[in-house]
Amino acid sequence: MNIKAPRGTSDILFDKADMKQFIEKTAVILFEQFGYHPIITPTFEHTELFQRGIGESTDIVQKEMYTFKDKGGRSLTLRPEGTAPVVRAYLENGLASKSLPLKLYYCGQMFRYERPQAGRYREFWQLGVEAIGSRDAFIDAEVILLLVTLLKKLGLKDLELHLNSMGCPECRKSFSESLKGYLANKTEHLCDDCKRRARVNPLRVFDCKVRGCQAAIKNAPLISNFWCEDCSNHFETVKGLLDDMGVSYILNPALVRGFDYYTKTTFEVRTQSLGAQNALGGGGRYDGLVEEFGGLSTPAIGWAIGTERVVMAIEELGVKLPLNSHIDVFVAAIDEARKKGFNLLNNLRKHGISADMDYAGRSLKGQMKLSNKLNVSYVIIMGPEELRKNTCLIRNMDTGEQSEMQISDITRWAKDTFKVRKAGFDV
């Protein structure tokens, strides 16, 4: 077959799939501990949702959306991010009538038409949270703490939490104009990219690595000088709460995020271990988005992390996750004992024991080899001889000890054996 997975997509197998599952399970437990509820929204939406939500001028809307017409002529788009759909669902289902803030989490694939490279795919997975309906700085702190806690729980150290405030529309406007004015006088010192950035998204000039540009922006105005009193107080409270909780952060006035809807608090978690695609996740406040979609003015905040990037960071740092894909018992039944073995196998499973058998016609030796490879604890061996006696052999694969047992005693044996072992793990 010469059909391959489309560009920028891939199959997630074995270790990677185990890790992804583990990350998601860990996240869900934590989300629920923090009082967040799951929400599942469609994988595609009306194109207009993203155009209006993310902003026409953003890269995502300009060139990265998977947009298509369906047979009814509707323009639909595979979601490039999760916030706009959640806000749409919030309005469509009248969720403003619930107790606010409404705290939601999601997990799902996102799509962006970009040139793939390590850590960047056209279909990728995100885990995210949204807290809709509170302007309280405490919710900013909670949401950030949740992000940091999750990544720490996954064993990721040496993370940088970059923190900034984009201000509200009023203070951002005066800042943006001031910065543009400043850069206009520096044009001859800027690289070609930055000449363009100066017009389109002046904050990006702060990110430029070219030495001339860095010098040019040395005395540039900072957004912090333009925050209104409310924005300034809000940010101070957030920082204070993070300090109290021992969350360290890097104030980064150059932190600009890719969506137009952000206001006030914005943040991004970066790692040194991933090369160019070093952002594991990020988010911020979007106090204007609900209103933009026709709802009442409603403050909100959220973030998302990229599951593949978290997987990569975990691998890069050599973190060992307690992945649990272990078979307790392998039933090695041969010849006419297979039927009885199959019966026994499923009986064990009924009692919560993970068990498997051979379906490839392997010899007993082959089944033993397979058991060894699967790292099973015990093999139950049944052949014609045992079948006649209504017994089976139980082999401990760690010690090599083997004993004969009545089939009727197996369930009791298994329950005793694995209760002990599992209790041992819990200590």
Add this chain to the structure above:
RNA sequence: GUGGCUGUGGCUCAGUCGGUUAGAGCGUUGGACUGUGGCUCCAAAGGUCGGGGGUUCGAAUCCCCUCAGCCACCCCA
């Protein structure tokens, strides 16, 4: 979207001044051990040499196009 590097069994790679049936290790399966794992040895299966076109008596090898991966830019998850 721009630029650079790469593309040979499932995986990691050899093989190129063009020359008969394309190799190895790992992995898989079987055997030595006829009903017993890990070590060792033996064997087998497995390849449109990413795809298409061209040059040539002859192409994995040279040329063109294309697809894909990686890296950087852009931007972000």
